[in-house]
Amino acid sequence: MINLYTWQTPNGEKPVIMLEECGLDYRLHMIDISGGEQKTPDFLAINPNGKIPALVEQGEASNQRVFESGSILIYLAEKTGKFLPSQGPERVETLSWTFFQVGNTGPMLGQWHHFDSAADERLPYAIGRYRDESIRLLGVLDSHLKDREYLAGDYSIADIINFGWVRSGISGLKDQGAGQFSALMDWVERVGSRPAVKTALDKLDQAKRAKSG
Numbered sequence: 001m002i003n004l005y006t007w008q009t010p011n012g013e014k015p016v017i018m019l020e021e022c023g024l025d026y027r028l029h030m031i032d033i034s035g036g037e038q039k040t041p042d043f044l045a046i047n048p049n050g051k052i053p054a055l056v057e058q059g060e061a062s063n064q065r066v067f068e069s070g071s072i073l074i075y076l077a078e079k080t081g082k083f084l085p086s087q088g089p090e091r092v093e094t095l096s097w098t099f100f101q102v103g104n105t106g107p108m109l110g111q112w113h114h115f116d117s118a119a120d121e122r123l124p125y126a127i128g129r130y131r132d133e134s135i136r137l138l139g140v141l142d143s144h145l146k147d148r149e150y151l152a153g154d155y156s157i158a159d160i161i162n163f164g165w166v167r168s169g170i171s172g173l174k175d176q177g178a179g180q181f182s183a184l185m186d187w188v189e190r191v192g193s194r195p196a197v198k199t200a201l202d203k204l205d206q207a208k209r210a211k212s213g
């Protein structure tokens with residue numbers, strides 16, 4: 001049985017979408033990061049870095065833990081043979097756009113969101129720095145998607161991993177320039193309208209409501 005420990009955030013959505021896309025059975029454990037549940041000893045035994053998402057697959061002989069959303073998606077892709085080609089140029093391209101997310105849009109859009117909406121102090125330099133870099137990254141994705149439906153050939157873990165932060169970045173821009181990223185907005189619509197993506201987001205929403213009471 002696969003146990004997924006997560007919360008309703010752009011990083012937390014990724015493995016739920018992947019599990020739904022792969023049609024795998026799993027148990028969802030909601031870790032309330034606003035209440036510090038990600039720093040408890042039990043959770044740190046799963047992810048020493050104290051962040052969601054993390055996964056434990058219970059095996060007959062032993063359990064396998066997996067942390068970091070990119071690592072979780074690759075683990076599930078290799079387990080099922082889905083959404084990551086096993087070899088060749090398309091695998092390399094898929095991994096490139098997957099790690100583009102891990103190393104770029106995740107941290108930059110995350111910091112933009114933090115300084116713009118969560119920080120106690122309003123720091124224009126920090127907001128501007130992360131907003132400008134986030135917009136540049138959205139532009140990289142938009143240019144790449146101008147003449148293709150998905151990031152790396154067929155729909156893949158590259159699309160699944162990039163989806164949440166891009167959707168959040170586009171909605172963060174609102175009427176202040178989101179329209180310049182028309183190819184990216186079409187892609188968000190394309191990925192977001194997949195039945196498994198809708199199911200995943202609904203399940204997370206319901207699970208968060210149930211947990212928050």
Ligand SMILES: N[C@@H](CCC(=O)N[C@@H](CS)C(=O)NCC(=O)O)C(=O)O
Pocket residue numbers: 009010011012033038050051052053067068069070102106
């Ligand atoms: N690189 C990590 C980032 C995970 C991450 O930043 N998770 C956030 C939620 S989106 C978290 O757990 N924050 C709580 C904390 O930092 O204490 C991944 O992709 O899994």
